[in-house]
Amino acid sequence: MIGVFDSGVGGLTVLKALLREMPAERFVYLGDTARLPYGTKSPETVGRYALQAAEALAGYGLKCLVMACNTASAVALPAVRAQLASLPVIGVIEPGAEAAADASTSGRIAVLATEGTVRGGAYQQAILRRRPEAQVYALPAPLFVALAEEGLGDGPIAEAVAHHYLDALFAPAAGAAPDTLVLGCTHFPMVAGAIRAAVGSAVRIVDSAETTARHVRAALRQAGLAQAGGQGGLRLLATDAPERFARIGARFLERPISEREVELIDL
Ligand code: DGL
Numbered sequence: 106m107i108g109v110f111d112s113g114v115g116g117l118t119v120l121k122a123l124l125r126e127m128p129a130e131r132f133v134y135l136g137d138t139a140r141l142p143y144g145t146k147s148p149e150t151v152g153r154y155a156l157q158a159a160e161a162l163a164g165y166g167l168k169c170l171v172m173a174c175n176t177a178s179a180v181a182l183p184a185v186r187a188q189l190a191s192l193p194v195i196g197v198i199e200p201g202a203e204a205a206a207d208a209s210t211s212g213r214i215a216v217l218a219t220e221g222t223v224r225g226g227a228y229q230q231a232i233l234r235r236r237p238e239a240q241v242y243a244l245p246a247p248l249f250v251a252l253a254e255e256g257l258g259d260g261p262i263a264e265a266v267a268h269h270y271l272d273a274l275f276a277p278a279a280g281a282a283p284d285t286l287v288l289g290c291t292h293f294p295m296v297a298g299a300i301r302a303a304v305g306s307a308v309r310i311v312d313s314a315e316t317t318a319r320h321v322r323a324a325l326r327q328a329g330l331a332q333a334g335g336q337g338g339l340r341l342l343a344t345d346a347p348e349r350f351a352r353i354g355a356r357f358l359e360r361p362i363s364e365r366e367v368e369l370i371d372l
Pocket of ligand 1: 111116143144145173176177222290292
């Protein structure tokens with residue numbers, strides 16, 4: 106069983122990519138809907154929440170834990186790894202940073218994320234470790250989280266918000282714009298069309314959900330832990346409001362979720 110943890114429904118974009126990469130694996134996904142959002146909370150609080158969630162998921166007999174939440178990965182990955190010493194724990198920051206460092210020609214790289222992820226500096230550090238000469242611009246874009254959950258990821262509102270966040274860096278008059286942009290938040294693949302419209306077709310957009318799924322697959326194969334065949338499986342857990350999880354989550358997972366599928370747990 107592979108555990109996947111997020112603050113809520115956003116991590117279902119990561120789960121969707123994982124299911125696509127590894128259809129034979131069994132997954133248990135925990136969305137901490139009672140305490141979301143993590144992106145505006147202090148590192149201490151996010152760290153405490155992440156440790157509780159990781160501990161709960163470890164009880165499901167995992168072979169690997171994926172921290173799908175960028176904010177939790179940014180501030181709590183070392184603590185969760187230390188707590189679950191015997192279990193491989195994979196966050197979303199390193200795979201996204203690696204893909205961006207590889208993709209960029211100019212070394213000018215933008216990262217769009219929550220306030221907490223930007224403040225923690227984890228993407229910036231991870232990119233600079235690989236490309237010390239890089240110029241990294243980390244931008245908080247909290248409105249995208251609400252837009253994605255409202256189902257307003259496409260269209261004029263999302264495009265106006267994308268221009269609001271991105272024009273200072275990407276508009277033609279802004280000078281030498283980044284050539285690569287990392288979607289450093291679980292929700293941002295849902296607004297990728299609006300982001301693409303704002304930055305133009307030449308910018309490489311790195312989806313940290315996709316890069317993480319490929320990374321998890323490679324890590325499991327390398328460790329001899331990959332599931333060879335079978336049907337796979339999925340359990341969905343939430344800490345509050347299963348009906349909302351099912352309704353909003355279906356858009357993120359791109360498949361219907363029935364409320365009965367979502368098990369309510371307490372941490
Ligand atoms: N899952 C969070 C992230 O990827 C976004 C939502 C939240 O703020 O909890 O950073």
